[in-house]
Amino acid sequence: MKTREITMAAALNEALHEEMARDESVFMIGEDIGRNGGLFKVSDGLQKRFGAARVVDSPISEAAISGAGVGAALVGCRPVVELQHFDFVTLAMDQIVNHAAKWRYMSGGNVRVPLVIRGPVANGVGLAAQHSQSLESWFVHVPGLVVIMPSNPYDAKGLLKAAIRDDNPVLMMEKRLLYTKSGPVPEEEYIVPIGVADVKRTGSDVTVVGISQGVNLALQAARQLEREGVDLEVIDPRTLKPLDIDTITDSVRKTGRLVVVSEGARAGGFASEVVARVLDTAYDALKAAPVRVTAADTPIPYAAPLERAVLPGLQDVLTAITAVMPNKTKVGSV
Amino acid sequence: MNRVANGVDELLPLLDQMLVIRAFEKRVVELFDQKLVRGSAHPYIGMEAIAVGICAALGENDYITSTHRGHGHCLARGLEPGRMMAEILGREAGYCRGKGGSMHITAMEHGMLGADGIVGGSHGIAVGAAYGSVLLGQDSVVVCFFGDGAANEGSFHEALNLASVLSAPVIFVCENNQWALSTPTRSTMRVENISDRAVSYAIPGVSVDGNDVLAVREVAAEAVSRARRGEGPTLIEAKSYRMSPHSAFATGETSTPEELAEWSLKDPINRLVDILRASGVEEDRIRKHNENAASLIEAATEFALEASPPPAEQAIHDVYAPADWAREGRLS
Ligand SMILES: Cc1ncc(C[n+]2csc(CCOP(=O)(O)OP(=O)(O)O)c2C)c(N)n1
Numbered sequence: 001m002k003t004r005e006i007t008m009a010a011a012l013n014e015a016l017h018e019e020m021a022r023d024e025s026v027f028m029i030g031e032d033i034g035r036n037g038g039l040f041k042v043s044d045g046l047q048k049r050f051g052a053a054r055v056v057d058s059p060i061s062e063a064a065i066s067g068a069g070v071g072a073a074l075v076g077c078r079p080v081v082e083l084q085h086f087d088f089v090t091l092a093m094d095q096i097v098n099h100a101a102k103w104r105y106m107s108g109g110n111v112r113v114p115l116v117i118r119g120p121v122a123n124g125v126g127l128a129a130q131h132s133q134s135l136e137s138w139f140v141h142v143p144g145l146v147v148i149m150p151s152n153p154y155d156a157k158g159l160l161k162a163a164i165r166d167d168n169p170v171l172m173m174e175k176r177l178l179y180t181k182s183g184p185v186p187e188e189e190y191i192v193p194i195g196v197a198d199v200k201r202t203g204s205d206v207t208v209v210g211i212s213q214g215v216n217l218a219l220q221a222a223r224q225l226e227r228e229g230v231d232l233e234v235i236d237p238r239t240l241k242p243l244d245i246d247t248i249t250d251s252v253r254k255t256g257r258l259v260v261v262s263e264g265a266r267a268g269g270f271a272s273e274v275v276a277r278v279l280d281t282a283y284d285a286l287k288a289a290p291v292r293v294t295a296a297d298t299p300i301p302y303a304a305p306l307e308r309a310v311l312p313g314l315q316d317v318l319t320a321i322t323a324v325m326p327n328k329t330k331v332g333s334v
Numbered sequence: 335m336n337r338v339a340n341g342v343d344e345l346l347p348l349l350d351q352m353l354v355i356r357a358f359e360k361r362v363v364e365l366f367d368q369k370l371v372r373g374s375a376h377p378y379i380g381m382e383a384i385a386v387g388i389c390a391a392l393g394e395n396d397y398i399t400s401t402h403r404g405h406g407h408c409l410a411r412g413l414e415p416g417r418m419m420a421e422i423l424g425r426e427a428g429y430c431r432g433k434g435g436s437m438h439i440t441a442m443e444h445g446m447l448g449a450d451g452i453v454g455g456s457h458g459i460a461v462g463a464a465y466g467s468v469l470l471g472q473d474s475v476v477v478c479f480f481g482d483g484a485a486n487e488g489s490f491h492e493a494l495n496l497a498s499v500l501s502a503p504v505i506f507v508c509e510n511n512q513w514a515l516s517t518p519t520r521s522t523m524r525v526e527n528i529s530d531r532a533v534s535y536a537i538p539g540v541s542v543d544g545n546d547v548l549a550v551r552e553v554a555a556e557a558v559s560r561a562r563r564g565e566g567p568t569l570i571e572a573k574s575y576r577m578s579p580h581s582a583f584a585t586g587e588t589s590t591p592e593e594l595a596e597w598s599l600k601d602p603i604n605r606l607v608d609i610l611r612a613s614g615v616e617e618d619r620i621r622k623h624n625e626n627a628a629s630l631i632e633a634a635t636e637f638a639l640e641a642s643p644p645p646a647e648q649a650i651h652d653v654y655a656p657a658d659w660a661r662e663g664r665l666s
Pocket residue numbers: 031060062084088091402403451452453454480481482483484485509511513514515576580
């Protein structure tokens with residue numbers, strides 16, 4: 001397949017262009033997405049191409065636009081609702097949790113809600129506690145929702161296309177700092193299926209499951225530890241719900257060691273869920289207690305030294321690898 | 335009405351506050367461009383008369399809530415520019431010890447309940463603060479500052495209705511600066527005046543020239559006395575203009591040059607200066623006030639730049655208020 005290097009924002013933008021061209025029932029609604037092309041340019045050029053009726057610059061009304069997304073989905077549209085920052089999902093929570101997630105079930109399967117709600121997770125840039133949250137675990141906890149977090153441009157594009165075509169409500173959380181990072185994306189059309197993990201690197205010593213930026217930290221750690229003879233297997237679930245647990249447990253059966261890296265807060269977080277799921281079926285394969293690398297249980301602070309202290313970094317991953325490999329001397333001091 | 339009835343001396347503090355806000359905001363943008371401010375910062379340039387006029391009608395025991403564009407509210411409420419700047423630069427000497435930054439400055443000692451990065455996030459908080467102080471017999475009124483964009487959030491409508499039925503002493507001050515980020519306000523609402531929305535909640539709604547500090551102060555004074563008399567909330571719409579890009583981060587130009595030129599003629603600072611000139615204040619004196627504001631902000635910036643960043647260990651503190659379970663180490 002012929003590929004070129006594009007950013008994650010450009011990859012998402014391509015997905016939207018392609019799906020809107022392909023299917024007239026797809027439309028977008030969100031704040032500053034049309035005229036302005038979105039705060040991070042993910043919807044650049046869409047309003048020009050498809051018109052203001054299909055790329056709607058909405059009032060600042062997250063509850064109403066999310067609810068409108070549910071309603072439009074019920075009658076046959078495929079709405080893509082953008083939250084300018086994913087933190088604002090709190091204002092749309094009732095529409096997502098009590099409506100989008102349950103409408104099909106409560107109707108006894110009578111209806112479908114093919115809705116996508118997506119937006120950035122803007123941690124690491126000093127936007128402080130109300131603009132920096134990784135809230136994915138909340139949604140994994142709500143039956144009826146699909147939850148996606150891409151770590152690179154290829155997956156982001158393919159997953160967004162799959163999400164738009166899926167008949168279920170899908171939440172997609174995109175790390176803002178990854179928007180400007182480039183990676184190879186095929187020129188031809190492709191889809192990344194929902195519910196399929198990707199082994200980003202094969203290895204034999206430790207299974208590292210990364211979520212979003214966690215994948216990139218794990219790959220960095222793997223490159224560094226290679227020199228020290230430690231071989232990491234890095235798995236990117238890509239979709240958190242449904243979770244491709246088989247790919248993870250197969251890997252753990254091979255390595256016997258598990259580290260999970262996620263930028264969500266620790267308590268009740270998605271990393272805990274991965275550990276629990278592995279314990280369910282592969283407890284006997286573990287040679288060491290699994291380790292979670294997560295954000296601290298605090299809101300995200302503003303000042304740089306504080307934010308750095310709270311978010312997981314490369315050193316935290318290296319420390320975790322040391323913890324699951326007690327017979328190795330301290331690895332990867334940076 | 336003679337607008338300088340009480341003499342120019344009474345107007346000069348208003349001028350000082352507006353000059354300080356403008357100088358502060360210009361400095362913040364410079365510091366952002368030098369990469370000393372993280373994230374973003376939303377300048378209050380062009381809207382100074384709103385915060386200054388409103389806060390001039392408040393007393394010491396009153397409260398305000400604020401927004402992402404909150405520096406002007408803070409300064410008008412009497413917060414120290416040095417400690418504000420320290421917060422914006424992420425220093426320990428800042429009002430929130432570097433945890434909050436530009437969008438979250440809070441200072442209870444000034445009745446400043448906190449700035450809010452969530453658009454429309456503080457409507458309910460203001461109603462509760464007002465109702466709570468009635469319950470506590472405090473005779474405080476609460477001003478809730480918010481933007482035109484925030485008037486499209488559900489919280490706006492719920493809070494106005496709740497304040498109305500509770501007769502809460504709260505004043506909703508909508509700063510209609512014609513824009514919500516890149517979106518022109520006229521494209522997201524069909525009412526001519528945001529104050530028209532007060533009708534739905536059976537409370538008074540007034541629109542005022544938000545670039546006229548004296549007019550703003552006058553409608554604020556009326557709303558404050560109404561609230562203190564126990565007659566409930568007022569919605570004030572202050573019509574103004576954002577004379578800068580949305581934020582130091584989102585700098586894309588939204589307004590047209592014509593629009594900018596038109597509103598430059600209505601610059602709130604120049605308008606007060608014109609009144610002062612007409613009342614015989616000499617240029618020299620006005621220049622002095624300008625210089626004072628500039629040196630105040632220089633000193634504030636110096637203080638902030640010299641202050642140290644918080645140590646990393648601070649990150650885990652302040653999540654919970656002191657409690658037995660925390661003291662006894664049952665922290666997680
Ligand atoms: C709930 C919520 N939605 C969206 C945003 C992103 N955002 C920040 S400021 C802004 C525009 C706000 O416009 P307005 O209320 O008119 O205030 P102004 O910036 O003009 O002072 C938007 C959309 C936010 N911070 N919170």
